[in-house]
Amino acid sequence: MECFTYLTSSPSILSERTSAGLSSLASPLPCRRHCRTKVSAPFSRRHNGWMTPRERGSKLLGCIRAVKGTEKPTWDVKSWTKAPSNPPLIEKDKEEGVGPKLSNTYAAWAKPVEEVADDLRVDMNSGLNSIAVEEKRSRFGWNELAKPDRKPFWKLVAEQFEDTLVQILLAAAGVSFILALTDVEEGQIVGIEAFTEPIIILSIIVLNAVIGVWQESKAENTLQALKQMQPESARVLRNGKEIAELPARELVPGDIVELRAGDKVSADMRVAYLKSGTIRLQQASLTGESQPVLKQVEGAFDEDIELQGKENMVFSGTTVTNGMCVCIVTNTGMDTELGKIQAQIQDASLANYDSPLTRKLEEFADSLTKFVGAICVIVWLVNYKYFLTWDGSSSFPSNIDFNLEQATYYFKVAVALAVAAIPEGLPAVITTCLALGTRRMAEENAIVRKLPSVETLGCTTVICSDKTGTLTTNEMSVVQIATMQESGKMQCLTVTGTTYNPMDGEVVGLQGGLDSNIDALAQVCSVCNDAGIQCKDNRYVASGMPTEAALLVLVEKLGLQRVNTQSSCVGGQDRSGEGLDVCCTYRNACRRLFSLEFDRVRKSMGVIVEEKTAFEGKNKLLVKGAAEFVLERCASVMLKDGSIVPLVPNLREEIMATINLLAKMGLRVLACAWKQDLGPLDEYTGPDHPAHQLLMNTENYATIESQLTFLGLAGMQDPPRPEVKDAIKDCKRAGIGVVVITGDNKNTAEAICREIRLFEETEDLSFKSFLGRDFMRLSQSERRNILFGSTEKSFVFSRAEPIHKQEIVRVLKGGGDVVAMTGDGVNDAPALKLADIGIAMGITGTEVAKEASDMILADDDFATIVVAVKEGRAIYDNMKAFIRYLISSNIGELLWVNLVTDGAPATALGFNPPDKDIMERAPRSPDEGLISGWTLFRFLAVGSYVGLATVGIFVLWYINNTSCMGVDMSSDGHTAVTLDQLSHWGDCSKWLDFHPSPYTAGSQVFTFSDPCSYFTDGKVKPSTLAMSTLVVTEMFNALNALSERNSLLEVPPWVNRWLLVAIAVSMGLHITILYTPWLSEAFGVVPLNYNEWLLVLLFSFPVIPLEEALKLIGRILFTPQVKRREGL
Helix, strand or coil: CCCCCCCCCCHHHHHHHHHCCCHHHHCCCCCCCCCCCCCCCCCCCCHHHCCCHHHHHCCCCCCCCCCCCCCCCCCCCCCCCCCCCCCCCCHHHHHHCCCCCCCCCCCHHHCCHHHHHHHCCCCCCCCECHHHHHHHHHHHCCCCCCCCCCCCHHHHHHHCCCCHHHHHHHHHHHHHHHHHHHCCCCCCCCCHHHHHHHHHHHHHHHHHHHHHHHHHHHCCHHHHHHHHCCCCEEEEEECCEEEEEEEHHHCCCCCEEEECCCCECCCEEEEEEECCCCEEEECHHHHCCCCCEEECCCCCCCCCCCHHHCCCEECCCCEEEECCEEEEEEECHHHCHHHHHHHHHHHHHHCCCCCHHHHHHHHHHHHHHHHHHHHHHHHHHHCHHHCEEEECCCCCCEEEEECHHHHHHHHHHHHHHHHHHCCCCHHHHHHHHHHHHHHHHHHCCEEECCCHHHHHHHHCCEEEECCCCCCECCCCEEEEEEEECCCCCEEEEEECCCCCCCCCCCECCCCCCCCHHHHHHHHHHHHCCCCEEEEECCEEEEECCHHHHHHHHHHHHHCCCCCCHHHHHCCCCCCCCCCCHHHHHHHHCEEEEEEECCCCCCCEEEEEEEECCCCCCCEEEEEEEEHHHHHHCEEEEECCCCCEEECCHHHHHHHHHHHHHHHHCCCEEEEEEEECCCHHHCCCCCCCCCCHHHHCCHHHHHHHCCCEEEEEEEEEECCECCCHHHHHHHHHHCCCEEEEECCCCHHHHHHHHHHCCCCCCCCCCCCCEEEHHHHHCCCHHHHHHHHHCCCCCCEEEECCCHHHHHHHHHHHHHCCCCEEEEECCHHHHHHHHHCCEEEEECCCCCHHHHHHCCEEECCCCHHHHHHHHHHHHHHHHHHHHHHHHHHHHHCCCCHHHHHHHCHHHHHHHHHCCCCCCHHHECCCCCCCCCCCHHHHHHHHHHHHHHHHHHHHHHHHHHHCCCEECCEECCCCCCCCCCHHHHHCHHHHHHCCCCCCCCEEECCEEECCCCCCHHHHCCCHHHHHHHHHHHHHHHHHHHHHCCCCCCCCCCCCHHHCHHHHHHHHHHHHHHHHHHHCHHHHHHHCCCCCCHHHHHHHHHHHCCHHHHHHHHHHHHHHHCCCECCCCCCC
């Protein structure tokens, strides 16, 4: 084989090029000579000298290879770029397997294209043949994500009844059902009302199971969302022919695929060569990069490079935004980066831990089981003398008599009391409380997807947050501009504002209008720009590159003749370009003739413009790009007065020092320049001009953009959200650590963290700021020492990949922390699953991230997380309040009080506002139970008082018929007895001299024919007093539950108006029973008079001072406070 290189050029054009100082462009293009062996795949980094469409279209330069003795390709050369052929697989290849032993770690990015093609045994001239495809498919499988086994529906249902509390309620429902049946007398018709309690309990259980099954089934949507990211077809070269729409699932490693703008990538691929000047892909969902990423053939040959650094790879699920290229498939199916994410999601799902609330309820249920069992045994044994008697006169008991009927009766009594002690409404009240919390969170832009996560937020100890869009606005803003002064020093001006709204902010220190230098800078920023600003839903958003949009906003802030741009964003209409009056002025003053598109070599963009006013007959080149690269090609500099002077070394050093200063501030620094002498392009008018051929070859762009005049610098950043600084302060005050994990570079990440006061300006970050890759190189013990070596847990991890996020979460959780993790991309889904609470972004978040999350931030704002944590803490306090209320009130309660009267106040407690000091407490331990030792003591203290008050007023009525604490008790005319008589009322049949007087109750008069009827029929009045005392005491106890720690003097009753309404409803129900004749008869109660109600209040009210005293002791002894940092 021989290789020949030809050069074709027009002499006239060459002479023009030489006169323009571009003679170097006339040198021949190098063509590499390659030798073939039987199994090698000759394939050069420049696709063996064969031209891209742009190169083939050039009339100025051409490189033609004449290949002797080879067959003509059988596929369309116009559509595909020719590359030397590769012989088919030989027998040895078949024996050893097709290509190398590829795995999900095959480092194609670290190998030259020739080596990748050789490894994959691919023929770049014709693609894989049918035999190779089948052999590779048998080895690598179909290009699709694995389908996990679905959990059977019956198993989902069965799992809902594994909860201990649910099992207790089931047992309670069963016992209640049996008791209802055994209480039916022979011949009596049983109505549905007899089974009210078991029906209510079973309804609660069924509702809880339905919610649980629904949430479990939603978990599979995450994997379904991942599968939707895979395209359905791909453009593939096989057997020497192009297949325009090959089903994507049929791709195998080694396939040759062409990508065009708008295509979704079907597998992980190595870029073989470009068919356009540049190619960009949007891979934000995979890597978190907000802007489309430039791809190239060359790359950094480092096998350990992070995902963002693999510039010569395209990944499954990403999208081509512009350009064309040809790629070699390297990984398919579960071996792709997308497949790895699915595997990580599945692993994280298997490793899911119970939420803190679930664990607490399990512990509570266990304690409740023991408590209820103890009640049954104690009550039954205490009454043993009624069913078990014996003669104890001898040394051994004799004449033992066991009454089965009485034993059964007292067993039923014991079970009934135990059932009464179970707070049947607890699951419903907890669900209601959590639902109320989700509603309040939704009002704060936090959308909760899983109810238990509401409470989990309350014990969060560490928040792992992304930087872009969460801590920052995700809207690039110019914050500094710098121009050269006559003194030879750079002058920096600060630009305020954090959004794309042109009216948000100003250029500080800009007085007396624009000088010539800043005016030129503004022209470049506005004209050498392809972006736009649009108003959507009363909010300004960028169309195009965010950095270019930021420059447009800068120009508007620089302009003095600015029209009120707010009028262009009224009513939510979309108006692209309106309101950019200053930019329009610059753009209307010239006409763009040609764009020198950005590439990675020059790192700049240029436009050739024809000005309508100045420099008649000549064009101007406007350039902007990476500061160091643009400065390198500058030969002069413009001063403030518009004069141009040579860029001598001291001026260049001054500019470079300013660039370094801005870079240390974490800013992205762009330089603006222009060129007025364009040589053959001075009079360029368009494609018909002879000099147009110079612009058809992108290799000329660097030379065209030489000898520039430096105009100034623009330092920009994605600025922090204004509210984040206060949110970080709240986190520190609340003892919550903040870990920033970002894909951005280290300097930028540290600068943002200092700006939001996560770190102090002069704080040493040696052990607080790490590259993700460096952190992963540490041992497990070293990672733990770093993350737990600081009391504050404030860290920043830069250039982080998904696996880094997962490892950070694992280490933190392994040390006992409750971790909240934010994320928006597909790559964040495993970490969101693994965290105790995953938080997805609502605006920028992908569907995969949202489905994997527990909560979604509608505004993508970090401050919303802090508000949600505060709400979570308040919800936990409210749950403890109504659990304490229910249990303390349930001691000795009646069925009506238990099922009806308790329900409304307990539910209303879910509306309690958070305590004022709730964010000054240290995060509670996830191992902390719902009922601590101190809480149990409070239960017993308050419950004991409730029982004593209830029994006490009953006893008082019988033994006192005069007055008590100033309340007259003689008005009803009842007869007083002694305490001894009352305690031995069972002997009443022997009291021949006891003749009780009739007493009144409302309009009723109760008379007694014998002494015993005074204690059987006559107890209706003291029973009513006892029941009313119990109800009123619970209402006061509900007020106690407004705050677990704080006094009613600090948290007055009216802070929760719903609780006041619930108390009014409960009291209304109780009064209705007392004063409605048929209801009072059904419930066995009587109306009370004014004095009797006063007596009820006297016995009920002391529960408030009792609880106030307990709160005071608790505040002194048991309230943990956060160790504050100095200065907070």
